[in-house]
Amino acid sequence: MLFDKEKLEEVLTELKPYEAQLVAVSKTKSAEAIRAVYDTGHKLFGENYVQELVEKQVLLPKDIQWHFIGHLQTNKVKFIAPFISLIQSVDSIKLLTEINKQGQKNNRVIDCLLQIYIAAEETKFGLSFEEADEILYSDKLKDLTNICIKGFMGMATLTDDENQIRKEFTSLKEFFEKVKSTCHLSAVDCQLLSMGMTSDYRIALEEGGNLVRIGSAIFGEREKSF
Ligand SMILES: *Cc1c(COP(=O)(O)O)cnc(C)c1O
Numbered sequence: 478m479l480f481d482k483e484k485l486e487e488v489l490t491e492l493k494p495y496e497a498q499l500v501a502v503s504k505t506k507s508a509e510a511i512r513a514v515y516d517t518g519h520k521l522f523g524e525n526y527v528q529e530l531v532e533k534q535v536l537l538p539k540d541i542q543w544h545f546i547g548h549l550q551t552n553k554v555k556f557i558a559p560f561i562s563l564i565q566s567v568d569s570i571k572l573l574t575e576i577n578k579q580g581q582k583n584n585r586v587i588d589c590l591l592q593i594y595i596a597a598e599e600t601k602f603g604l605s606f607e608e609a610d611e612i613l614y615s616d617k618l619k620d621l622t623n624i625c626i627k628g629f630m631g632m633a634t635l636t637d638d639e640n641q642i643r644k645e646f647t648s649l650k651e652f653f654e655k656v657k658s659t660c661h662l663s664a665v666d667c668q669l670l671s672m673g674m675t676s677d678y679r680i681a682l683e684e685g686g687n688l689v690r691i692g693s694a695i696f697g698e699r700e701k702s703f
Pocket of ligand 1: 502504525546547632673674675676690691692693694
């Protein structure tokens, strides 16, 4: 089975009342499996390795919206800049500056999310709230005309403690609301709050997330662990 059709439909039904969007996370899965999901009408997919994404992108329909959700190295931005729909994992002003440069080269504005570190784990990438504020209120941001910060992405701690996860999502939602109401730069249009994966997307929805990134529930368990 290429993917779980029932689960996909179930997730889409669950998202509706929240007006949330699904990013079907297809990392490690074949172009054929992505094509099968695409054929149901779903067009939003997430990948977290540049090379893997680029290889799949050339094989698949051009109206797929690709979100980049993994750690992005500055020297790889150029490979995805021509087509990427949203880079969810921006974690430095240096990376943002490079995305802007590649946006200019491709004559487009590239939408981004700042990835915020909300988990109580050491392994996750991302900015602290203070570091995100520094980027949002830095003078440098005013010069970046080919990026738009659309909101934030965060990953909660991998734990069974629902209260812990909820607390982490709530903190990100509060930050999102603060920026949304106080930051009025042309490079910032705070709309998207990307939180929730297979194990915690229901909590994320309850706490205000409007973009969930779900892989294994739809495509089945991955062989490698990420
Ligand atoms: C892999 C991944 C997901 C999806 O994880 P699942 O548990 O398979 O739903 C979501 N977000 C990021 C950043 C990922 O790397």
